[in-house]
Amino acid sequence: MKPISSKAFKIAPSPTLAISARAKEMKNQGINVIGFGAGQPDFNTPNHIREAAKKAIDEGFTGYTPAAGIVELKEAVCEKFKKENNLDFKPSQVIISNGAKHSLYNTFQALLDPGDEVIIPVPYWVSYPQLVEMAGGTPVFVETEEEHKFKITPQQLKKVINEKTKALIINSPNNPTGTVYTKKDLEDIAEIAVSNDLYIISDEIYEKLLYDEDTHFSIAQIDEEVKRRTIIINGVSKAYAMTGWRIGYAAGEEKIIKVMSNIQSHATSNPNSIAQKAAVAALLGAQKPVEDMVNEFSKRRDYMVNKINDIEGLSCINPKGAFYVFVNISKIKGKTVSDKKLSTSDDIANVLLDDFKVAVIPGSAFGMDNYIRLSYAVSMDDIQLGLDRIQRFVSSII
Numbered sequence: 123m124k125p126i127s128s129k130a131f132k133i134a135p136s137p138t139l140a141i142s143a144r145a146k147e148m149k150n151q152g153i154n155v156i157g158f159g160a161g162q163p164d165f166n167t168p169n170h171i172r173e174a175a176k177k178a179i180d181e182g183f184t185g186y187t188p189a190a191g192i193v194e195l196k197e198a199v200c201e202k203f204k205k206e207n208n209l210d211f212k213p214s215q216v217i218i219s220n221g222a223k224h225s226l227y228n229t230f231q232a233l234l235d236p237g238d239e240v241i242i243p244v245p246y247w248v249s250y251p252q253l254v255e256m257a258g259g260t261p262v263f264v265e266t267e268e269e270h271k272f273k274i275t276p277q278q279l280k281k282v283i284n285e286k287t288k289a290l291i292i293n294s295p296n297n298p299t300g301t302v303y304t305k306k307d308l309e310d311i312a313e314i315a316v317s318n319d320l321y322i323i324s325d326e327i328y329e330k331l332l333y334d335e336d337t338h339f340s341i342a343q344i345d346e347e348v349k350r351r352t353i354i355i356n357g358v359s360k361a362y363a364m365t366g367w368r369i370g371y372a373a374g375e376e377k378i379i380k381v382m383s384n385i386q387s388h389a390t391s392n393p394n395s396i397a398q399k400a401a402v403a404a405l406l407g408a409q410k411p412v413e414d415m416v417n418e419f420s421k422r423r424d425y426m427v428n429k430i431n432d433i434e435g436l437s438c439i440n441p442k443g444a445f446y447v448f449v450n451i452s453k454i455k456g457k458t459v460s461d462k463k464l465s466t467s468d469d470i471a472n473v474l475l476d477d478f479k480v481a482v483i484p485g486s487a488f489g490m491d492n493y494i495r496l497s498y499a500v501s502m503d504d505i506q507l508g509l510d511r512i513q514r515f516v517s518s519i520i
Contacts, residue, residue, distance in 0.1 A: 138487060171400045218370075226325070240323075273307055290315060291323045295331060360445075369394070419498060468486055
């Protein structure tokens with residue numbers, strides 16, 4: 123038989139999903155594993171959203187919808203943008219997709235020709251490079267620094283722009299670091315993007331998960347020219363504990379959204395009809411469940427940050443958003459535990475899971491091997507127990 127696609131062989135599986143699956147398998151075997159790999163809230167979807175889904179089923183709203191999503195949900199997205207971000211969009215400038223990841227896939231498929239370069243700040247969300255490559259593009263990585271809160275600087279950005287550069291990605295609040303870009307940060311980046319005729323992909327999926335009086339500012343809010351070249355990616359997964367419902371959305375110039383809609387119509391048809399009705403309830407309904415969840419996340423974050431920084435050999439910055447802590451492990455890399463050499467973040471993640479029954483995501487998945495990522499989207503009891511195990515691990519290192 124002829125070989126399958128060589129291009130497909132280059133696409134690696136998601137390391138975050140792989141770690142989570144392995145931890146889940148161990149739990150199914152009766153092993154008490156503490157999982158810090160979760161990329162989803164440990165809360166149930168709010169009741170009024172679930173009720174909206176049940177109503178949709180009872181009313182028989184179970185058939186095909188328009189490929190780019192129902193008008194009712196597009197209008198709800200536009201209302202959300204106007205109310206929360208002071209941005210004006212028409213429904214024709216919005217596409218509803220099967221999760222924010224699907225919105226990103228559509229975006230890169232619509233924007234990129236073979237060889238086009240996309241600037242990706244490091245550390246990055248694990249799927250960015252793969253999605254760019256699947257669209258025929260070339261990821262260009264720019265390693266940020268912890269002392270700058272893992273934000274790309276204008277100087278770094280200017281150094282990597284050339285005639286092949288098509289777009290750049292901004293993720294704020296950021297996964298895996300929890301960093302939040304300020305208005306001034308984004309204005310500096312936008313100025314460079316405009317002067318070099320770049321598209322801006324603004325991943326804002328963690329927009330509502332903010333702490334310490336921080337507020338979200340979308341780069342598209344700067345002015346009409348910046349808005350014109352920005353594609354905003356968002357969804358209901360993180361803020362409303364709806365990861366499995368698979369509803370994301372993108373907003374941008376009508377001509378770009380139309381191309382994305384054409385791609386989606388052939389690739390997946392429409393997003394889930396029932397989940398779309400639930401998403402309307404999420405965006406337009408009561409927001410107190412989100413506030414309650416954020417308050418709980420804030421308590422967990424404070425505990426986790428303080429505990430990690432009290433463990434000799436580990437350190438982390440205080441995340442301003444999302445629900446992750448990016449832990450610096452550079453002081454323990456290269457050491458040995460139980461005759462196992464800790465040469466990489468993967469080594470450390472494997473030892474933690476195998477010997478100490480704690481699942482973490484190695485920093486290599488995000489392009490930075492001197493770190494591991496811990497999620498605090500788990501119960502406080504699990505956080506306390508898991509961090510105690512990590513402390514024992516560090517104490518056992520020779």
